[in-house]
Structures are given as C-alpha cells and as structure tokens.
Amino acid sequence: xxxxxxxxxxxxxxxxxxxxxxxxxxxxxxxxxxxxxxxxxxxxxxxxxxxxxxxxxxxxxxxxxxxxxxxxxxxxxxxxxxxxxxxxxxxxxxxxxxxxxxxxxxxxxxxxxxxxxxxxxxxxxxxxxxxxxxxxxxxxxxxxxxxxxxxxxxxxxxxxxxxxxxxxxxxxxxxxxxxxxxxxxxxxxxxxxxxxxxxxxxxxxxxxxxxxxxxxxxxxxxxxxxxxxxxxxx
Amino acid sequence: xxxxxxxxxxxxxxxxxxxxxxxxxxxxxxxxxxxxxxxxxxxxxxxxxxxxxxxxxxxxxxxxxxxxxxxxxxxxxxxxxxxxxxxxxxxxxxxxxxxxxxxxxxxxxxxxxxxxxxxxxxxxxxxxxxxxxxxxxxxxxxxxxxxxxxxxxxxxxxxxxxxxxxxxxxxxxxxxxxxxxxxxxxxxxxxxxxxxxxxxxxxxxxxxxxxxxxxxxxxxxxxxxxxxxxxxxxxxxxxxxxxxxxxxxxxxxxxxxxxxxxxxxxxxxxxxxxx
Numbered sequence: 353x354x355x356x357x358x359x360x361x362x363x364x365x366x367x368x369x370x371x372x373x374x375x376x377x378x379x380x381x382x383x384x385x386x387x388x389x390x391x392x393x394x395x396x397x398x399x400x401x402x403x404x405x406x407x408x409x410x411x412x413x414x415x416x417x418x419x420x421x422x423x424x425x426x427x428x429x430x431x432x433x434x435x436x437x438x439x440x441x442x443x444x445x446x447x448x449x450x451x452x453x454x455x456x457x458x459x460x461x462x463x464x465x466x467x468x469x470x471x472x473x474x475x476x477x478x479x480x481x482x483x484x485x486x487x488x489x490x491x492x493x494x495x496x497x498x499x500x501x502x503x504x505x506x507x508x509x510x511x512x513x514x515x516x517x518x519x520x521x522x523x524x525x526x527x528x529x530x531x532x533x534x535x536x537x538x539x540x541x542x543x544x545x546x547x548x549x550x551x552x553x554x555x556x557x558x559x560x561x562x563x564x565x566x567x568x569x570x571x572x573x574x575x576x577x578x579x580x581x582x583x584x585x586x
Numbered sequence: 587x588x589x590x591x592x593x594x595x596x597x598x599x600x601x602x603x604x605x606x607x608x609x610x611x612x613x614x615x616x617x618x619x620x621x622x623x624x625x626x627x628x629x630x631x632x633x634x635x636x637x638x639x640x641x642x643x644x645x646x647x648x649x650x651x652x653x654x655x656x657x658x659x660x661x662x663x664x665x666x667x668x669x670x671x672x673x674x675x676x677x678x679x680x681x682x683x684x685x686x687x688x689x690x691x692x693x694x695x696x697x698x699x700x701x702x703x704x705x706x707x708x709x710x711x712x713x714x715x716x717x718x719x720x721x722x723x724x725x726x727x728x729x730x731x732x733x734x735x736x737x738x739x740x741x742x743x744x745x746x747x748x749x750x751x752x753x754x755x756x757x758x759x760x761x762x763x764x765x766x767x768x769x770x771x772x773x774x775x776x777x778x779x780x781x782x783x784x785x786x787x788x789x790x791x792x793x794x795x796x797x798x799x800x801x802x803x804x805x806x807x808x809x810x811x812x813x814x815x816x817x818x819x820x821x822x823x824x825x826x827x828x829x830x831x832x833x834x835x836x837x838x839x840x841x842x843x844x845x846x847x848x849x850x851x852x853x854x855x856x857x858x859x860x861x
Contacts, residue, residue: 400774403837
C-alpha cells in the first residue's frame with residue numbers, strides 16, 4: 353500500500369503525463385475549429401440539408417395541430433431554411449397585402465380615399481416577424497434548459513419557423529375588407545398555429561410538469577396573430 | 587537567358603546568345619518595362635532560335651541559310667516583341683499588361699462601359715451560352731450591378747411622393763442584401779457558385795426591372811404598371827433562372843429559385859405600389 357502511491361504515481365504520473373499529452377492535443381484542436389467555424393459557410397450547411405419535397409412536407413404538416421409528432425419528424429435533420437424563408441416571405445406578404453387591405457378598408461369607409469403606400473409597414477413587419485421568430489424560441493430554449501429539460505435550439509427555431517407558414521396563407525384571405533370575416537380568419541389561423549406550437553412543445557417536455565410553459569407558447573402565438581390583424585389589416 | 591542547356595552550344599550560337607542578351611539588357615534599361623518571355627520556344631533546347639528575340643533594328647536571323655542545324659520550329663504564336671519601337675506593349679501577349687495608370691480617364695471609362703454592355707448582352711438577352719453559366723459571365727464585374735441598383739433606388743425614390751429617402755433605403759437594402767443572401771442561400775444548400783460572379787449576375791438581371799421602373803415613373807395608370815411590371819418581372823426571372831438552377835442539386839432547384847423569385851416579386855410590387 354505504501355509503495356502503491358509512489359510507484360503508481362511514478363507510472364501513473366508518467367502514464368498520466370502521456371495520457372494528458374493527447375487530450376490537450378485533441379482539445380487544442382477543438383476550440384480553433386469551433387472559432388473558425390463561425391465564419392465559414394460549410395459549418396452551416398448541415399442545417400440546410402433538405403430537399404424540396406421534405407420542405408413541402410414539413411410545411412403541410414404545420415397545418416395539423418393535433419399530430420404532435422413534428423419533433424420526431426425533424427429530429428434527424430432539422431433545417432433553418434424554413435425559418436429564414438418563411439419569415440422573410442411573411443414580412444413581404446404582410447407589408448404588401450397590409451397596404452392593399454388598408455386601402456380597401458379606407459375605400460369602403462370613404463370612397464374618395466386614394467392609394468398611398470406606407471413603406472413603414474416593411475419596417476414594422478420585419479422587426480415584428482424576425483424578432484418573434486428569433487427571440488421567442490431562444491427564450492423558450494433558455495427557459496427549458498433552466499428548468500431541466502434537454503432542449504435543442506435548432507429544433508425550436510425550425511418548429512417556430514414552420515408554424516408561421518399558415519399566416520402567409522391567411523394574409524391573402526385577410527385582404528377581404530369585411531371586418532367580421534377578418535376576425536374569423538385570423539382567429540382560426542391563430543388558434544391552429546398556436547395549437548401546433550403547444551402540442552409539439554408538450555411532446556418535447558414530456559414527463560415534466562411544465563404546462564405553464566406550454567400555455568405561454570400558446571398565448572404568445574395567439575398574440576402574434578392578433579397583432580398581425582390589428583396592425584396590418586385594420 | 588539560361589546557359590545551362592543540355593545540348594552543348596555551337597561556337598557561333600554562344601556569340602548569338604550573348605549578342606541578343608546584350609540587346610535585351612539594353613532595352614530593359616532604356617525602354618518601358620518588359621518582362622522577358624517566360625516561355626521559351628518549345629522544341630529546340632537552344633534558346634537562340636531566331637524569331638522571338640528579334641529586336642527591330644537588327645536584321646532578322648534567317649534560320650534557313652545561316653544556321654542550318656537549327657530546327658526552325660519556332661512556335662508561330664508569339665510574335666516578335668516590339669522591344670524598342672512601340673509603346674503598346676500589351677499587344678503581343680508578352681510583357682506586362684497595358685499601363686492602366688497612365689491612360690486617359692476616358693479610355694478607362696470606355697473600357698468599363700463596354701464590359702458592362704457586353705455582360706448585359708450575355709446575361710439579359712438570349713444568347714447561345716445561356717445554359718453554361720461559367721461561360722456566360724466569365725468577365726464579371728460589379729460596376730454594372732451597382733449602377734442598376736442605385737438607378738432603381740433613385741427611380742423609386744423619385745416616384746414616391748412621401749418618405750422618399752426611406753423608399754430609397756428600403757429598395758437599396760433589399761436589393762443589395764438580397765443579392766448577398768441569395769448567394770449564401772445557394773452555397774448553404776450545397777450548390778457550387780462563385781460568390782462575386784453570382785452577385786454580378788443577380789445585379790445584371792435587374793436591368794429589365796430598371797426599364798419597368800422608368801416606364802412606370804412616366805405613366806401613372808395602374809393597369810399599365812401592372813402589365814409592364816409583369817412582363818419585366820418575367821424577363822428578369824428568365825434571365826436568372828439557368829444560372830441559379832444549374833448551381834444546385836436538381837432536387838433542391840425550387841429551394842434555390844424561390845428566393846430569387848421572391849426578391850424580384852417584392853421589387854416589382856414596390857415599383858407598382860409606389861405612388
């Protein structure tokens with residue numbers, strides 16, 4: 353026992369020294385790769401490894417609020433293509449159709465109203481949609497990590513991005529200048545999208561009692577829908 | 587001039603070598619900066635085969651009757667470099683490129699303008715190289731796209747009645763950032779394009795929308811505006827389509843083309859909607 357430490361220390365330290373030699377090499381290789389990877393396109397291509405049919409499949413599945421299997425669908429291959437281009441399309445659609453809808457409502461109220469293009473709609477749409485699509489999944493990710501669940505930020509971004517797809521389609525219908533119809537459409541779209549987010553989030557936090565988080569996600573999505581209606585399609 | 591040849595030189599050859607070497611050294615000191623041709627004539631290892639090094643004031647060494655042992659298989663491609671006489675050095679393919687610092691400004695501008703026009707013809711108008719994007723825009727530049735983007739921004743800003751500077755900012759940011767993002771999109775989808783060549787191409791494809799914007803500025807009728815913008819939008823998309831679609835995997839073609847379409851539609855909408 354007494355000879356144990358020195359000898360083993362001798363061996364162990366020499367072996368330890370040797371074994372310590374290799375992890376630092378491997379470890380040293382890690383940080384430079386991670387640091388340089390931030391500015392190289394090739395480190396992000398793994399998030400865009402999707403084909404057209406996969407993207408369309410995911411977009412279609414965002415219409416069904418009951419399924420709850422979106423995370424299992426994207427588990428192997430989450431993509432950020434949907435997030436970026438769906439939110440960009442939504443910004444453009446809100447800005448353009450919002451102007452059209454505002455003009456039509458004004459024309460109904462006062463038939464001498466003339467068309468005026470308010471370019472501020474682009475700014476508000478961009479801030480609102482990009483802000484929502486980026487910040488809300490980030491906040492939920494940090495919240496769920498803090499509360500102990502193992503969450504993946506990319507999958508959250510992917511899901512929230514696809515959940516915005518229904519708003520693009522409903523924006524086309526919201527141009528119709530009938531107030532009641534607009535409210536019905538936006539509430540239907542909002543509830544559908546919010547259920548989609550809530551059910552999938554619930555499947556992700558399975559086993560923990562985090563229903564309040566799920567409800568928060570539901571209400572946030574509904575709030576976004578009502579904001580879209582109130583600001584862009586008054 | 588290398589004297590380390592594998593073939594031992596004839597005595598008269600060595601004197602020729604020295605003579606020509608002296609002449610070249612003299613011309614290098616006196617004349618404009620020429621670089622000696624890097625490529626010796628191919629078959630004879632003896633670098634003193636006659637024609638490439640003939641200065642203009644020496645009688646040309648006739649390879650036939652003075653040096654019968656030579657193989658006068660000089661490559662016919664390089665013409666004699668005008669070592670002493672002319673100043674247009676770049677004509678021969680030897681030597682340094684034309685000295686663009688000292689040429690008149692008008693020549694520089696003319697050269698850039700002609701390049702813009704030729705690139706425009708390649709990209710926007712039908713031509714047989716369309717399917718091969720590498721050939722289509724080999725001599726890309728960024729002046730053309732810059733002019734077209736700024737012109738489009740100015741036209742839209744001129745047409746707007748309120749918030750003129752905001753309109754210009756939106757148009758310029760949309761087009762410039764859009765071109766960069768579209769290129770990044772293709773790269774991220776695993777496609778193969780050259781970054782600046784793609785920026786250049788997307789800028790040139792804006793030319794039809796420029797024409798549309800000018801027409802819409804002059805005519806204020808909504809129906810005409812919609813018709814003109816639809817036509818020019820289709821033209822722009824048709825111009826950009828082969829380049830973008832050939833850059834990615836065919837299963838992802840729609841993913842790469844949709845953002846291009848989105849950008850042009852949004853610009854088209856801006857053109858129609860600006861009152």
